[in-house]
Amino acid sequence: MSGTFTHDFKTPAFKGKVSIPTGLFIGGKFVDGKKGETWDVINPTNGKKITSVASGTVEDVDYAVKVAQKAFDETWGLKCPGNQRSKYLNKIADLMEEHLDEFCALEALNTGKPFSWAKKGDMDMALDTFRYYAGWADKISGKVIETSEDKLSYTRHEPIGVVAQIIAWNFPIMLLAWKVAPALACGNVIILKPSEFTPLTALLFAKLANDAGVPPGVINIINGTGPKIAFTGSTLTGRKIMQSAGKSNLKNVTLELGGKSPNIIMDDADIDQAVDWTAHGVYWNMGQACCAGTRIFVHEKVYDQFLKKFTEKTKKVRMGDPFGDVDIGALVSNQQFERVLDYIDSGKKEGATVHLGGEALKKDGFWVEPTIFTDVTPDMKIVQEEIFGPVGVIIKFKDDEDAIRQANDTTYGLAAAVFSKNVDRALQTAHRLNAGTAWVNCVNQLHAQVPFGGFKQSGIGRELGEYALENYTAIKAVHVNFGHKI
């Protein structure tokens, strides 16, 4: 029997005790890892240990796959009709909503993000996502395809089976929902690996999945360090995952990877609105968003005006205790903290101007000031690479062609945004940007119903919307001959 972590929150945003099991979740039970390893979970606002959780190893994964396969064969998959799967998913959403504040409190404690944003952003979308896919569970349909009158050809969209899902630390519970909800709706069983940095909300989720009556083995959660295959994370890791899938059993892979998303401010944009959205684009979740709009292209006619207002806006961004009245909190981990500071250093060394910020706060925990670079050139690392911190670069452009060319000059293609009051110009630009998501006069808008995913090296496959079902179904074509003699 594994342990329990209880935390008594006494914060302005939330007061109360939250208890979660700390074991691995396999076959509906919380258990210690076979090797008994544990992993310390750190509070990013002060660098101190919150608790330790069981850390799985290859042996645990092997065991979980067996348990999951059994559930797939016996109680889930084709053995559980869609309207039943729908009920379970809706029930999970209802229970999560009942425990809404507990999720937000754990998320704020573990990731350093503001409680308020965990609530109106992460959890709101997680609930929508579960409910949205609950609706899909009984609507998985194939096609009947006309070939000839003496033949019937039809397709069945069957669940794939055991799916491994590896999620990132920036939106732990929301990304869990993005992965788990469509996979379950389609009838798959799951081995989920949360990030080792942020395992807590997944454990609360596991407890509620049991309360919802989801059959044992359908959802299994293994915390741990190594990436042991739906995946959200860095492109580097994504590449490794794809390699190992290729080397092993050619499992299907979907990857939602990094980005260096451009944000184009035309001279005819509503500048005040563009400034507000741009700030959201760079600083939301401390810049730890894969779609963060970190390359800000501003037309030369409005460059000075934009920069002035954007600077004022950035100065007003409130950073502090996630449970207080703030806009942003701490970076998630020491590793990430050092990585962001390294990039800021490299920007300085390569000759960019630190227009604002550029320093770590002198206190415990992983705090970096919102930072604006100007005078950058296309070859600088801070312009090319994903920083995953509150760091934006501002680039001046002369004409639309130039802006679009520079915006597309990246190996990434996750998202892009354009601001203009001229709809012709906005649409022309949006259509020419090489990205899986193009925002017009907004950024970072995500909906459970609308697909999300990357062009180029930002990923393979699409999450959310009807499109995500494709990641979790295997299509079988059935040919029935009722007259063709050979």
Add this chain to the structure above:
Amino acid sequence: MASPVEISVAATGKKLTVPTGLFINNEFVPSVDSQEKIHCVNPATEETLCSVVADPTEPRTATFVGSRALNSVRMRAEWAGSELARRAAILARRSGSAKDIDVAVAAARKAFATTWGKNVTGLERSRLLNKLADLMERDAQQLAELESLNNGKPVKIARDFDIGDSVACLRYYAGFADKIVGQTIEVDNKTKVAFTRHDPIGVCGQIIPWNYPIQMWAWKVAPALACGCTIVMKPSEFTPLTALKLSELIVEAGFPPGVVNTIPSLGSVGGAALSSHMDVDKVAFTGSTVTGRKIMEAAAKSNIKKVSLELGGKSPQLIFESADLEEASKWAALGILYNTGQDCTAGSRVYVQESVYDAFLEKLVEKANALTIGHGFDEKSGGGPVVSKVQYDKIWSYIESGKQEGAKCILGGEKRSGKGYFVDPTIFTDVKPDMKIVKDEIFGPVLSVGRFKTEEEGIKLANDTSYGLGAGLHSNDASQCMRVSQALEAGTVWVNQYNLLYNNVPFGGKKQSGIGRELGSYALEEYTSVKAIHWNYGEKLDWPL
């Protein structure tokens, strides 16, 4: 505000409350001007059921005691003369008028423009529909009892089938509410884009029949609400009680006022007013082909409102020699006897291949005999009485005509004595294509059995009808199954089964059995209107041309 009445149900010792009045803007209100009365009758006892009146000056209490298990003739006779029966209030409910329809349509229009339609997200519509499903599930037993009292069908069937399927239907469409999607269409990749929006149609008149009062309510309400439409519902004058009860749940679930309105009314009054109304955008109807035709005419004469019709049938079942006769006979019995034959897909013509005719018929009679038609509160009952005196008389006139035209009645065909509109399973053989019992929809447990020699002849007999709702075939030859299923002219073809419907599979008629499809994603088309938006973002027009 009209008050509810209480009905005491002796079989359970409990009381059911039924709201009175017309349901408009989430309130039960009296009629504006109607003096017309609707009598709600318990078809098992022929007693008028209850008073649920729109006029608040009318008496408001009723005692309903006909729910005792009154299966035997003796018991029914006792019941008819009892003190309880004398005490049963013989009251009626007022019928909504054309003016009431005007008020309800105005309420629905206002809700569509302000609190529903495009003013609310699909997620919210989904949430409310799921909530409604939960409430219906919670009240399943109570609703089933009320359905049984008013319609006659067994409580267990109402609860486990009608209501069970209805709850699932609401949940199914709850899932669609946030999945109404248009298309984007590439026109010219550099200067133009076109896209479609599937807008809610608007105010929908929905007219539902008395054979499945709750289930037809769910089939209509669920997709309409999922798409964002508002509703004026007209339940059958024979069975308005559960629609009123469900209206209470609409309020409890939290739907804004005016989204669903319920006007119990005669078809010739409320139904006619809805289908000819200039501010109703769509009328959906389930019922007879005669009435469907009138509705379509009224729609054409008024505002060309969109029409979907789910009408009658005279559905055939073909039994081929390779069929598993044991199984086929069970499905055939289910086909004609489910809901005492009051089913638009009732498999009322069974054609059997000659080589297995005798063997099949023997099994079929055995299966039909095994069904108990009795009182709705009796656990043994697999079917109840038919719904009304009108229906009872109509069925018996068909049985008489069958006998007169020379068909051979091999089962049933004898009236029971005593109270209640009971019709026992009736099977005719030696039928000819021109007999009324072969051509007309009877809507009772009356089956015509014919025979055929070849597959071709069987198909020809099956398709020899102006209807095209359902059809069944039973065969163990896969190639034959495919050939025949393609040749049968019907909106639904069952292979080696019959009468089973699923919420995610479309249902509707070919030929004169209807227009449009209910259930499945197809039903969404009935409640959306597609708008194509053409957007030019680059082409400069050369003018003059």
